[in-house]
Amino acid sequence: MAKPIQYKPKGLKESKEVVTVYENITVQELADAMEKSVDHIFEVMLYIQYTDKYDSPDSEIDNFHVVKDIIAKSGLRFRFKEKKKAIVKENKDLEPRPPPEPEDLVRRPPVVTVMGHVDHGKTTLLDMLRKTNVVDKEFGGITQHIGAFSVQLASGETITFLDTPGHAAFSAMRARGAHVTDIVVLVVAVDDGVMGQTVECIRHAQEAEVPVIVALNKVDKAPQNVHGIQLEDFGGDVQAIPISALKGDNVEQLEEAIVALSEVMEVKADPSGFVEGTVIESRHDMGRGKLATVLVQRGTLKKGAYLVAGASWAKVRGMFDDNGRPVLEATPGTPIELIGWRMLPSAGESIQEVESERRAKEVVEWREKQKKEEHQLEAHRVVQERADVHREDYKRRREVRLNKGYRRSSLYRKDRVKEIIDSDVGPKLEIVVKGDVDGSVEAILDTLDSYMSEQCALHILQYGVGTVNEQDVEMAANFGGIVYGFNVDCPETVKKLARSKGVSVRAHNIIYKLMDDIREELTSRLPPKVVEEVIVIHGDRMANRRFLWRAAGELTSLKHFKNEVDSIKTDVECGICFADKTVVPQHGDRIICYERKEVAQQLEWDIDF
Numbered sequence: 001m002a003k004p005i006q007y008k009p010k011g012l013k014e015s016k017e018v019v020t021v022y023e024n025i026t027v028q029e030l031a032d033a034m035e036k037s038v039d040h041i042f043e044v045m046l047y048i049q050y051t052d053k054y055d056s057p058d059s060e061i062d063n064f065h066v067v068k069d070i071i072a073k074s075g076l077r078f079r080f081k082e083k084k085k086a087i088v089k090e091n092k093d094l095e096p097r098p099p100p101e102p103e104d105l106v107r108r109p110p111v112v113t114v115m116g117h118v119d120h121g122k123t124t125l126l127d128m129l130r131k132t133n134v135v136d137k138e139f140g141g142i143t144q145h146i147g148a149f150s151v152q153l154a155s156g157e158t159i160t161f162l163d164t165p166g167h168a169a170f171s172a173m174r175a176r177g178a179h180v181t182d183i184v185v186l187v188v189a190v191d192d193g194v195m196g197q198t199v200e201c202i203r204h205a206q207e208a209e210v211p212v213i214v215a216l217n218k219v220d221k222a223p224q225n226v227h228g229i230q231l232e233d234f235g236g237d238v239q240a241i242p243i244s245a246l247k248g249d250n251v252e253q254l255e256e257a258i259v260a261l262s263e264v265m266e267v268k269a270d271p272s273g274f275v276e277g278t279v280i281e282s283r284h285d286m287g288r289g290k291l292a293t294v295l296v297q298r299g300t301l302k303k304g305a306y307l308v309a310g311a312s313w314a315k316v317r318g319m320f321d322d323n324g325r326p327v328l329e330a331t332p333g334t335p336i337e338l339i340g341w342r343m344l345p346s347a348g349e350s351i352q353e354v355e356s357e358r359r360a361k362e363v364v365e366w367r368e369k370q371k372k373e374e375h376q377l378e379a380h381r382v383v384q385e386r387a388d389v390h391r392e393d394y395k396r397r398r399e400v401r402l403n404k405g406y407r408r409s410s411l412y413r414k415d416r417v418k419e420i421i422d423s424d425v426g427p428k429l430e431i432v433v434k435g436d437v438d439g440s441v442e443a444i445l446d447t448l449d450s451y452m453s454e455q456c457a458l459h460i461l462q463y464g465v466g467t468v469n470e471q472d473v474e475m476a477a478n479f480g481g482i483v484y485g486f487n488v489d490c491p492e493t494v495k496k497l498a499r500s501k502g503v504s505v506r507a508h509n510i511i512y513k514l515m516d517d518i519r520e521e522l523t524s525r526l527p528p529k530v531v532e533e534v535i536v537i538h539g540d541r542m543a544n545r546r547f548l549w550r551a552a553g554e555l556t557s558l559k560h561f562k563n564e565v566d567s568i569k570t571d572v573e574c575g576i577c578f579a580d581k582t583v584v585p586q587h588g589d590r591i592i593c594y595e596r597k598e599v600a601q602q603l604e605w606d607i608d609f
């Protein structure tokens, strides 16, 4: 007797889509691999045990059975693959130079920032300090504001002052982690005393661990107040030097105090090797182009050097001091303005010298790429966050809908929750219904209630009376749905929004036409049905037909003697080979051949008006 063959038809199984997965795949990655939404994965997980912990798109699914289950429940098959190791990119950024050897250090000018409360005399003091410069200004150089200037004292010492507006610049530099200032000169007008900004400046200086020298200013105005200034807040031993910035009294004493303090602090730097520095200011000059004031902090800068600052680079074409005079080289502690930038660097950015233009470009490219990747990650994070909010919102709304037991439509009955959710896997139509009056909306919903088929799920996202509005469109957009309006308008602005979101808004004023429209939409979503027709063999030629042995899948070979043939005639002997090699045909087995055809599905819905 012929033994019934029990194998499953392989040929049919092959038609399922295969999802490639790997260990510890995240919810998002699984959704991507399945070409489904993250929501879909979460919903399927509602029906799988021990999945509560996978509650965000970034959650790694560490239980492979869960992954398999999700895929199976979605009507797909899986293939396991080793996760590709993340390619470690070669870091092309610059390495900071190792700290200098103590024997390479030499004294350099201290860098001073002048701070103080508004109107206490910062600008007046800076002007006066500039005037104390003993260096010959015959060159005709006009004092320029470049953000910093050097003052050479009669003693031969040099001090560098930063004159970018007070603490704003100081804070900006600090925010970028630039440690530029060695000493803060805090201007306190004796006629006004310690004020709000004074205290703030002290705090800034203390946080940056920069020592403070107090310039008690305007002593010419109120000399009697000098001893009344309370300096306790300044912490520790703070030098206070009474000056008149306006008249220049004691300004040299202040400079000497700065030099003395810098000696105690051993303000030193290594003038050899590749240059390191900080951008103090940058600007566009009509005539000279892109300019940046740079404070050299290590090495000696020369014309022709290649510098990188942030994501910009320069080949130094020229260097100028604060009097606009060209300089040939700049040693540590020296501020210079330089030209040759491809892009303007920002204040506070640190500068490093590189060996060549090629290297400068490479570093900049690398940094730009890094920045872009960071932006992309950030954008991805924002999108994720929004998706999370959306998902929560969707769950909440669905919960409300289900808890109401949904009087209107059997589509929402609680006992059908699972079906609804499962139906998310298959074809579905999401709609928003708006009508002119209660009665018409009611009539539409009643008619939709008569749709019971499970061929394509029909979800009513929301319904109501009134014109189609933005919210209807947003709702439809979120679910890839369609808005149906019955006897209602759709304002131009809403139409525009719908266009931009790719939402179709359909206006009808005859109810059966609206229903036909919905029926068409439902039908168009049905996948073609695969039917199997038993091929009648009697003497027919069967060219181009595919054979199916129900048990053994497709025929991979059909031979007449030694020749591969397309068909075989009735009563002619032939050799056949099956895809499934595990099947051993037995004497008396019947071979039934099928042809598989795809036919359009008909929607089962008798609309009852």
Ligand SMILES: Nc1nc2c(ncn2[C@@H]2O[C@H](COP(=O)(O)OP(=O)(O)OP(=O)(O)O)[C@@H](O)[C@H]2O)c(=O)[nH]1
Residues within 6 Å of the ligand: 116, 117, 118, 119, 120, 121, 122, 123, 124, 125, 217, 218, 219, 220, 221, 243, 244, 245, 246, 247
């Ligand atoms: N009598 C006297 N007036 C001074 C002295 N120093 C500055 N002033 C005056 O105080 C006023 C304010 O001085 P500025 O140098 O502009 O003060 P500032 O701190 O730079 O002010 P902001 O830039 O607004 O924060 C000006 O009218 C100066 O002339 C001083 O030593 N004696």
